[in-house]
Amino acid sequence: MLWTIAIIIALIIILALGVYAGRLLFMLKQQNARQAAARAGRTAKIKESVILIAKAMEQQQCELSEGAIRICNLLNALPLASPPDFRQKFPHIHALFIAVSGFAVLEERKKLSKQEKRKQDTAREQIESEHESKVLDELPAIKSYCEAL
Template sequence: MMWMGLAVTGVVIILALGFYAGRLLFQLKQQNQRHQLARARRTATIVESIQVIAKAMLQQQCELSEGAIRLCNLLEALPSASPPDYSRQYPKLYEFFYKVSGFAILDARAKLPKSERMRQDVARAQIESEYETAVLKELPALQDYCDTL
């Protein structure tokens, strides 16, 4: 009789643990689905931003240096398990980005003396004129890449 009570207690404990494990697995599945959905939404938002900026650059509605900085940062923010080497896919864009990213922006630019701001503006304009054609040629390929995402 005592064995029977222990066996019933053991079965109840095993069933309770099984139910609890199943519940945890279900919650994990839901969490993974939410994570994938959030990742897909983030990717879609970033891709849309890249498309808009690239289009604005092609239509000369956006400064080339500002667009390059934004595009390179957005590309690096794309969620991917194994991201491609964008600097190899778009070498001129990234080369241009590295050259113009050293200039002061926003508050740091506002704090500069007027002569230094002018010097940086002239240097940036020279770099933009040097890279404009090459960068603009890479933008359609970037837009095509975004269409595949």
């Protein structure tokens, strides 16, 4: 009689643990689905932004240096499992990004004197003119890469 009660209690405990494990697996599956959806949404948003910036650069509605900074940062923020080396994939826009990344922006720029601002603007424009044709030639490849994601 005692053994029967012990076996029944053990079966109840095993059944409860099985239900709990099943519940945890279901919650994990839901969490993974939410994360995948969030990752897909983020990828779509970044992809759309990169394409929009590239089009603006092609139509000269956006300065090349600003576009290069934005595109490089967005490409690096893509939540991909195995992202390619964007430095090698798009070397010209990355070279422009590296060349202009040292200039003062936002609050730092506000602190500069007018003469220093003009000096930086002239240097930035010189760098942009050196990279312009190569960057513009690379923009269709960037757009097609993002559209293929």
